[in-house]
Amino acid sequence: xxSDRPVREAExxxxxxxxxxxxLLSEVERRVVARRITEAxxxxxxxxxxxxxxxxxxxxxxxxxxxxxxxxxxxxxSRRLLTMSEEEKQGELxxxxxxxxGDVVGNFDPRVYKFATGIGPSLLGVLFNxxxxxxxxxxxLRNLDNRIHADGEIDIAHACAERGTIVVTPTHSSNMDxxxxxxxxxxxxxxxxxxxxxxxxxxNPFISFFMRNLGAYRVDRRLRFELYKDVLKEYSTVxxxxxxxxxxxxxxxxxxxxxxxxHLKLGLLGTTVTAYKNLVREGRANKRLYIVPATINYxxxxxxxxxxxxxxxxxxxxxxxxxxxxxxxxxxxxEFLRKIVAHEGSVIVRFGRPFDPFGxxxxxxxxxxxxxxxxxxxxSFVRGAExxxxxxxxxxxxxxxxxxxxxxxVYPKLTVFHSTNLLARVLYDAxxxxxxTRDIYRLLRATPQQLAVDIxxxxxxxxxxxxxxxxxxxxxxxxPHFTEQSSGDKLEDAVKGLSTYHTRPIVERGxxxxxxxxxxxxxxxxxxxxxxxxxxxx
Amino acid sequence: xxxxxxxxxxIGAGSFGTALGSVLARAGRxxxxxxxxxxxxxxxxxxxxxxxxxxxxxxxPLEATADPRRVASEARFLVMAVSSRDVVERAKELGGxxxxxxxxxxxxxxxxxxxxxxxxxTDRDTGAKTNERVSEVLxxxxxxxxxxxxxxxxxxxxLAAGEFSSVVVASRFDEVVSEARRxxxxxxxxxxxxxxxxxxxxLASALSGAYTVALGLCDGLDMGAGPRAVLITRVVAEAGRxxxxxxxxxxxxxxxxxLGNMLVRGxxxxxxxxxxxxxxxxEGVITADSERTEGARxxxxxxxxxxxxxxxxxxxxGVAAVLAGRAEPRDTAKLIGDTVAIxx
Numbered sequence: 001x002x003s004d005r006p007v008r009e010a011e012x013x014x015x016x017x018x019x020x021x022x023x024l025l026s027e028v029e030r031r032v033v034a035r036r037i038t039e040a041x042x043x044x045x046x047x048x049x050x051x052x053x054x055x056x057x058x059x060x061x062x063x064x065x066x067x068x069x070x071x072x073x074x075x076x077x078s079r080r081l082l083t084m085s086e087e088e089k090q091g092e093l094x095x096x097x098x099x100x101x102g103d104v105v106g107n108f109d110p111r112v113y114k115f116a117t118g119i120g121p122s123l124l125g126v127l128f129n130x131x132x133x134x135x136x137x138x139x140x141l142r143n144l145d146n147r148i149h150a151d152g153e154i155d156i157a158h159a160c161a162e163r164g165t166i167v168v169t170p171t172h173s174s175n176m177d178x179x180x181x182x183x184x185x186x187x188x189x190x191x192x193x194x195x196x197x198x199x200x201x202x203x204n205p206f207i208s209f210f211m212r213n214l215g216a217y218r219v220d221r222r223l224r225f226e227l228y229k230d231v232l233k234e235y236s237t238v239x240x241x242x243x244x245x246x247x248x249x250x251x252x253x254x255x256x257x258x259x260x261x262x263h264l265k266l267g268l269l270g271t272t273v274t275a276y277k278n279l280v281r282e283g284r285a286n287k288r289l290y291i292v293p294a295t296i297n298y299x300x301x302x303x304x305x306x307x308x309x310x311x312x313x314x315x316x317x318x319x320x321x322x323x324x325x326x327x328x329x330x331x332x333x334x335e336f337l338r339k340i341v342a343h344e345g346s347v348i349v350r351f352g353r354p355f356d357p358f359g360x361x362x363x364x365x366x367x368x369x370x371x372x373x374x375x376x377x378x379x380s381f382v383r384g385a386e387x388x389x390x391x392x393x394x395x396x397x398x399x400x401x402x403x404x405x406x407x408x409x410v411y412p413k414l415t416v417f418h419s420t421n422l423l424a425r426v427l428y429d430a431x432x433x434x435x436x437t438r439d440i441y442r443l444l445r446a447t448p449q450q451l452a453v454d455i456x457x458x459x460x461x462x463x464x465x466x467x468x469x470x471x472x473x474x475x476x477x478x479x480p481h482f483t484e485q486s487s488g489d490k491l492e493d494a495v496k497g498l499s500t501y502h503t504r505p506i507v508e509r510g511x512x513x514x515x516x517x518x519x520x521x522x523x524x525x526x527x528x529x530x531x532x533x534x535x536x537x538x
Numbered sequence: 539x540x541x542x543x544x545x546x547x548x549i550g551a552g553s554f555g556t557a558l559g560s561v562l563a564r565a566g567r568x569x570x571x572x573x574x575x576x577x578x579x580x581x582x583x584x585x586x587x588x589x590x591x592x593x594x595x596x597x598x599p600l601e602a603t604a605d606p607r608r609v610a611s612e613a614r615f616l617v618m619a620v621s622s623r624d625v626v627e628r629a630k631e632l633g634g635x636x637x638x639x640x641x642x643x644x645x646x647x648x649x650x651x652x653x654x655x656x657x658x659x660t661d662r663d664t665g666a667k668t669n670e671r672v673s674e675v676l677x678x679x680x681x682x683x684x685x686x687x688x689x690x691x692x693x694x695x696x697l698a699a700g701e702f703s704s705v706v707v708a709s710r711f712d713e714v715v716s717e718a719r720r721x722x723x724x725x726x727x728x729x730x731x732x733x734x735x736x737x738x739x740x741l742a743s744a745l746s747g748a749y750t751v752a753l754g755l756c757d758g759l760d761m762g763a764g765p766r767a768v769l770i771t772r773v774v775a776e777a778g779r780x781x782x783x784x785x786x787x788x789x790x791x792x793x794x795x796x797l798g799n800m801l802v803r804g805x806x807x808x809x810x811x812x813x814x815x816x817x818x819x820x821e822g823v824i825t826a827d828s829e830r831t832e833g834a835r836x837x838x839x840x841x842x843x844x845x846x847x848x849x850x851x852x853x854x855x856g857v858a859a860v861l862a863g864r865a866e867p868r869d870t871a872k873l874i875g876d877t878v879a880i881x882x
Contacts, residue, residue, distance in 0.1 A: 372630065372679055381682075387639075398711050
């Protein structure tokens with residue numbers, strides 16, 4: 001249920017971002033440069049010559065094919081390195097850190113925020129519902145709040161946002177996740193959060209405009225050298241220390257399979273431990289950080305076709321950045337948005353109970369508690385035997401992995417199943433029974449007869465699946481708006497969604513039979529339920 | 539270094555905890571031994587001996603207390619040396635006085651069963667309803683995440699007598715391993731090796747007890763050196779399979795925690811409780827007694843784990859069947875090798 005509390009009550013710290021911008025950048029520069037100079041004293045891979053050469057080499061490799069001489073600067077640096085004094089190297093290091101910091105740093109325009117959270121959605125509602133009548137458009141506007149729905153542990157997230165800084169950690173299945181979670185936060189009355197978005201996403205002019213002005217900072221995944229990663233991590237750390245609510249997708253890239261994420265890459269999530277450790281060192285241990293798990297659950301996923309193709313082909317795996325998927329086609333994205341607007345509760349964002357950076361649960365008041373329910377001082381996790389704050393990167397990485405394990409444990413429970421997920425699961429189970437295999441690669445060769453499922457049986461299957469979900473809330477739950485809906489209506493709704501949005505129908509009705517036309521996408525949509533054992537096996 | 543950082547707290551004044559404390563105190567470490575029983579801690583402080591290990595003199599740097607608050611405040615590094623049956627309760631008692639900075643390594647070579655967790659009596663045969671590793675249970679019961687395990691052929695009697703012993707310490711946290719090596723290493727009596735394979739060390743340690751029962755059965759049936767060698771090598775192979783299936787490293791069983799532990803406890807001269815249980819079962823002195831030792835309990839828990847992970851474990855299954863009264867000890871010879879020829 002959306003919060004009754006207006007957005008303004010949850011302090012929008014991003015409003016002061018632009019005045020802080022230079023201060024933040026300078027702090028990043030100071031820390032990275034100081035650390036690199038200190039480390040350089042040990043020589044070897046840590047020497048400034050090696051660090052700068054790593055940058056130059058990587059940039060030359062990236063830019064050597066461009067015809068505008070973009071690589072010349074780096075070739076020049078590479079040549080000069082051999083004759084540079086230590087002071088000159090330090091100057092070059094400082095200049096590079098500032099350069100990459102400037103590339104990363106975000107922006108926040110209160111006017112855009114006001115637009116996006118105020119009249120923006122309404123205007124979008126009209127723009128994206130061109131096929132409907134004016135009357136329907138106005139109705140859509142009035143019901144817009146129902147399109148993206150936020151629920152879950154919102155009150156405690158509020159308490160945490162007021163007491164400290166929250167880090168929202170949602171599942172990631174679509175490039176629409178950033179706007180979806182943004183609206184979800186707004187619906188929940190939670191403050192906006194800054195986040196790192198892949199630079200490739202800025203290629204979509206519409207989304208780019210909002211991302212640039214709503215606090216998103218740019219992450220260039222092509223830059224793989226250590227200095228860039230260092231700048232990025234430090235920027236995130238400094239933002240957290242300065243109290244900027246943040247958003248990380250701990251799964252890393254979009255989940256190709258649509259499974260509820262289990263193996264998390266964590267990425268910048270590790271900066272929460274570092275930031276809190278720095279706060280403890282500065283005597284601000286009470287300035288707490290809270291990790292708020294969330295799931296983003298779509299009735300239809302914009303890039304489903306590309307993602308599942310990518311998953312099945314196993315092309316490029318996580319290193320592959322899809323640059324020409326549905327997200328980069330503006331028309332396709334508008335169609336997706338139109339579908340969202342046209343269907344009640346198309347996207348549901350569910351927030352879970354927050355953790356501290358070490359994976360401990362927190363009380364309603366934001367105090368950390370251990371697994372046995374005892375209050376524990378989070379600052380003690382970064383202290384040594386005598387209470388001193390100790391630096392230990394391996395320890396901090398392990399804490400982050402422990403946090404990741406907690407997140408992956410709660411994601412299934414926070415998962416919300418749309419009619420599309422439920423029907424896809426029932427269809428997949430039925431086809432698997434008919435063919436004797438659940439192996440998608442074998443099912444791709446199934447005959448049309450094997451892919452036909454009778455509708456009464458499918459309705460009964462949906463019914464049983466819904467009952468199992470009620471009995472096992474740890475598996476997730478069905479959409480809260482539609483718990484009273486009959487299983488027949490649920491099936492109708494799912495067929496409507498699955499047969500009209502994607503480039504070709506996933507299922508088609510023929511008399512009393514549903515014909516699966518695209519088993520790959522049935523597999524994709526049912527994967528959201530894959531943690532639920534097959535009937536009779538649980 | 540200050541006193542707290544250099545102090546070792548030992549939880550449990552049993553034979554291993556006391557012997558370890560004795561070795562460390564003789565090496566100059568400050569040691570605080572926690573016993574829940576004030577009579578035991580008083581006896582240690584007054585007589586410099588422990589009732590559970592009366593032949594081991596306890597040097598002055600070793601103090602005993604019945605106050606968990608004291609051991610938690612005076613030592614950051616703690617060794618939990620209690621029975622697997624008691625680990626849940628001890629963690630509960632101690633946990634209230636620890637925080638996230640504490641380091642806890644356990645020396646418990648066993649699984650923790652559902653009964654250990656609930657303390658509720660259940661059917662004897664199916665007592666091992668779960669088989670959580672001790673570190674998993676400690677993570678649930680203690681506020682700190684810095685948890686590790688020590689395991690290896692370090693017998694209390696050897697430690698007390700000053701014989702050479704070695705253990706391996708494993709943890710996800712490098713800090714736990716380095717601190718354990720700094721504080722527990724007391725050469726030549728005790729050498730501490732390191733590993734990152736926490737799950738592997740715990741599984742190897744628990745399974746070694748179960749296989750020690752198998753060695754007792756083998757010797758009790760007077761099977762000779764050849765079958766004994768076959769038994770040991772097949773044990774290394776099947777235990778490695780289970781450990782790998784559980785996501786740890788198969789080779790860990792061939793180290794101190796697994797093979798090292800099994801050989802010392804299954805030696806005819808030493809004759810640990812697990813080994814003696816196997817012998818008595820083979821000799822028909824007693825019948826199935828699945829709850830008698832840690833090794834017996836580990837065998838029953840281990841087969842449940844193997845079943846869940848779908849790993850073929852002929853030796854372990856055989857031991858469990860004998861312990862559960864489903865097989866005759868003399869049939870165990872058939873359980874040593876695989877029923878089909880497979881590649882080693």
